[in-house]
Amino acid sequence: MTETTSIAPGPDAIAAAQGERRRTLKLEHFKGAFARYKILALVVAIAIIWALFTELTQGDFLTARNLSNLLRQMAINGMVASGMVFVIISGEIDLSVGSLLGLTGGLAAIFDVTYHLPLFVNIPLVMLLGALVGAFNGYWVAFLRVPSFIVTLAGFLAFRGVVLGLTGGVTIAPVSSALIAVSQSYLPDVAGYALGVLVFAALAVSALRSRTKRAEYGLPVPPLGVDLGKLAVAAVVIAGFFAILDAYRGVPLPVLIVLVLLGLFTVMARRTVFGRRIYAVGGNLEATRLSGVNVQVVKLLVFMLMGAMAALAGIATTARLAAGSPSAGTGQELDAIAACIIGGTSMRGGAGTVFGALIGALIIATLDNGMSMLGVDTFWQMIVKGLILLLAVWLDVATSTRR
């Protein structure tokens, strides 16, 4: 690669040239494969990190109890990230969700402690309020055309101010046991296994459906063995997942909520008009507008969804802390954005998946959990997380095929 020209036609030179070309091609292939199986690469990364922590903690990391805790820790970030991923796909950003989480969590605590609202009123009400605040953000972004970075930076400051004002800066406790149960209850084993079977069945059906569909439209169909292999891996993962959680107390309710969100939002992204339009808006706003799509409404709805997810996370946080803390959710927006980016969401918009964002959230939770177990200082934890984010994006940039 160093010299520009070579005085060629000797047989050695030609062989060398061919070798060099083959090596370059190999590298290109590797890059292509990495870009295509990014999610798989992330899963492998998780496996490596888990193995490392297990080794360092003499096995304490890989216990059913700790993994159950790990997933519960991840759940709140997962809820926020599964809303954030659509905001980023649509080409926007939301910096206000941490403060909004604090605000809605505080409201949930006030409704519970002061007004004794029952859970089935409290949760929908808080989520509705979250969606309304999201709509407020979205209105400024979509209709008044203020950049989302600015709008949500304003919200970042203002919403935290509102929660401090409402609570007087003090923690609101004690919340009812019903609310605590949102974070602390578990799905018993029988229901857990049934859920596992259901999830697997859904995967199998969709894999087979996609095969017949691809065949019907003349698209290349991967060999049956490949798909069966994938399903077998999925079966092992699902069985392992539920077996581990059942070995401790069962599936934690927040984890179940995140799994339900994963299913719902994946279907929304792929199979609904709204979901499809989010990608189109992020890919080329102007072309989408000129296709007769009301792009402003799409953006407004994306921010509403984000608000509702922040509220759900707020409720879960209050339940987990068993109190409404005015500082809850501080810095949460950055964790959620990091999860989306690590999970392969493009900052330019137009590309990303909920599954990827949740994998990203799992990586962050793993680092937090593992390093805490090892007694690593908080400042080191922050440094490591920052480096991982940088590394993930660099890998993405370095391996994306140039066009």
Next chain:
Amino acid sequence: MMSEYLLEMRGITKDFSGVKALDGIDLRVRPGECVGLCGENGAGKSTMMKVLSAVYPYGTWGGTILWEGRELRCASIRESEDVGIVIIHQELMLIPQLSVAENIFLGREPRALGGLIDFDRMIIEASKLLAGLRMGHINVAMPVSNYAGGEQQLIEIAKALSKNARLLILDEPTSSLTKSETAILLRLVQDLKARGTACVYISHKLEEIEEIADTVTVIRDGRYIGDAPMRDMTTGDIIRMMVGRDMSNLFPREEHPIGEVVFEAIGITCLDPENRERRRVDNVSFSLRKGEILGVAGLVGAGRTEMVSALFGAYRGPHSGEVRLDGKRISVRTPQEAVRQGLCMVPEDRKAHGIVPGLGVGYNITLSVLGDFTTAGLIDENREFSVIGEAIRRLRIKTASPVLPISNLSGGNQQKAVISKMLEPRPRVLILDEPTRGVDVGAKYEIYRLMFALVRDGMSIIMVSSELPEVMGISDRVLVIGEGELRGDFINDDTLTQERILTAAITPTRRAA
């Protein structure tokens, strides 16, 4: 052993994820020779030049490149520039805020003591360079943005020459130039040839090739078709080689019945959003009949795009006027309203306003009618894909699969996909703004055929076009717009000539009339 050729590319192959873009192409250039490279859009011309200039580094393509008889293996554009191969891209690559001299020496600024830029030397060298190219009238200290597109193109060439270019690649250099600017550019290329600089000239405008090229190389669908000295060829020969069939009739005009008036625009006025005193479109009214193709002609910047955008509810700025469909006034404040009422528009700038690059071809096509495929809120992809398949077959969109990202397609096929997207809502009136810009001869022909099929089925079409032969070859009636005013409304019969249209375009209307 010295070769007869400065550059010899042999059996070049290049594929993108399994799709062969180049399949064994040869190209030979002698010192001081100008080779015209011809082919339809998507034939592989630009890919070929990216291989040569190492945008695609050595190893990512197959075949051999010989430079003065020695094999060339460049890993980067920098390396190919060091050898003397310089490419000038279709889009200008100058930085508008920097001065002409700064642009010319960008990245290679002459340094004075202490590493500071030696501006005096830079300006002197740049002036000398431009003077030697008969461009002495350009002030090298002025920002590039002070000069028009044509002069910028010349500055770009000067920049290339200052890098001691021995082979200059010009990729569609005149696509945004006026006639006189083109003439200056062609003269410059002639001068360069005389000085021994070789060039590869890519253009759709065959009269330029005819004027400038010594040899012509033709490629089609990624394959090498042949080369011959220009003096042995006619443009007809080149077109035949490019399309592989006789294109005696570029405009497949078909008779079709024209009915009653369906669409009326009354008093359309658009103000410039930056300067409200200025009227981009000034009180234009016209009507359109069922089954009619209405050509809208005029010079670039006359306000044609602004006018049709206003009709479609997409004009960003204050505007007024009335739009009637079947005699009833309709409201078109947004594109969404327009589409719902049977009015669709294919915008001028395909890349910025037409395609959603990351989405598949199919998803682009169904973007505006997604709601039609839902059952219980979910998109029925079976129904969606059968519609997509239908559209792809009908417009003969060449794509490996409907899920392939649309950005992987050639310009002509992207345009066909954008048109089919705007056909899905089954409009009564279709507005096509420069429908064949950047589209190759074959795809152009198919787009014209499609337009006639559509009007036979009763659709009405408004076609904005800057190419007069196209306007005259396709339209039933021609509107002429000049400086925002309606300056002519002609029935397209034997008496209508290009001269009459141009005269109308530049003659201001009298207010009293």
